[in-house]
Amino acid sequence: MGLHALFGNQSVVKILFFLLVNGKCYAGKLARHFQVPLTPLQQALTKLETLGVLESDTEGKTRTFTFNPDYPLKQELESLLRKAYSLLSAQEKIHYYDPEIKSVRPKDPPKKESTETPQKLIFNVWNKLEMIRSLSFSANSQGQGNTGWNGIGRGHVKVKKQTNHTLVFEEQGSWISKAGIEFTFSNIFRWTMDRFKNLITLEHLRFGEHNPVFLFHLAQTGVDTLESVNSHICEEDTYLGQVRCSDHSLKLNWRIIGPKKNEEIEYIYS
Numbered sequence: 395m396g397l398h399a400l401f402g403n404q405s406v407v408k409i410l411f412f413l414l415v416n417g418k419c420y421a422g423k424l425a426r427h428f429q430v431p432l433t434p435l436q437q438a439l440t441k442l443e444t445l446g447v448l449e450s451d452t453e454g455k456t457r458t459f460t461f462n463p464d465y466p467l468k469q470e471l472e473s474l475l476r477k478a479y480s481l482l483s484a485q486e487k488i489h490y491y492d493p494e495i496k497s498v499r500p501k502d503p504p505k506k507e508s509t510e511t512p513q514k515l516i517f518n519v520w521n522k523l524e525m526i527r528s529l530s531f532s533a534n535s536q537g538q539g540n541t542g543w544n545g546i547g548r549g550h551v552k553v554k555k556q557t558n559h560t561l562v563f564e565e566q567g568s569w570i571s572k573a574g575i576e577f578t579f580s581n582i583f584r585w586t587m588d589r590f591k592n593l594i595t596l597e598h599l600r601f602g603e604h605n606p607v608f609l610f611h612l613a614q615t616g617v618d619t620l621e622s623v624n625s626h627i628c629e630e631d632t633y634l635g636q637v638r639c640s641d642h643s644l645k646l647n648w649r650i651i652g653p654k655k656n657e658e659i660e661y662i663y664s
Contacts, residue, residue: 405438414475415490420458477653491634515614520587526551526663533659545571559587
């Protein structure tokens with residue numbers, strides 16, 4: 395890649411890629427995520443803040459870091475990082491993905507390990523998918539360009555059960571951009587359960603049922619959580635995802651990263 399030589403520090407590269415994918419970080423989370431010593435990461439974070447690349451804030455007793463929006467070269471730096479990220483292998487890309495960074499504050503206890511079998515959670519999620527009738531979502535573009543994705547929306551879902559292990563979601567609704575303009579939308583997704591591999595696969599059917607666009611496989615990573623076990627690559631864009639199961643809904647978190655994209659979409663199915 396050459397980024398280690400360019401930035402002169404492996405910890406700096408880890409931090410910058412992690413921030414690109416997840417939006418914020420803190421030293422303890424980085425050390426646990428990458429299973430590396432804490433001190434080099436703390437030193438790298440301090441250096442990046444001193445240079446004006448990052449800014450920090452305090453959440454409880456924890457110091458969190460984000461990209462500094464006033465850094466003069468922020469747009470150029472993010473463009474370089476997105477391009478470099480697109481050249482990583484699928485395994486390397488998913489290594490930087492940590493959706494918990496947004497939903498779990500640093501002061502929260504570590505995520506509990508699941509005592510349920512993967513198959514039990516898969517069936518639990520599948521049963522909820524069959525009952526879905528509506529959705530709401532928020533979309534946020536972290537890139538510099540105006541992709542039009544920023545806004546909130548809601549709609550209804552028509553679920554078609556093709557087989558005992560295949561569901562098709564036909565989604566229709568409207569969303570309102572941050573500028574206050576309302577648009578209509580429609581999507582068709584196909585969910586497939588593999589009870590032998592303990593996986594749920596998500597595909598987009600924008601080109602029809604016989605030409606599906608594979609998005610990702612989802613497998614259990616926590617008590618109530620499924621996460622993508624690989625990254626889908628559509629041209630230069632990468633798709634990552636997480637599904638969290640609650641009593642009455644399913645939350646689907648998307649990340650789409652590419653040379654011209656840095657998008658986050660949070661669906662709530664109910």
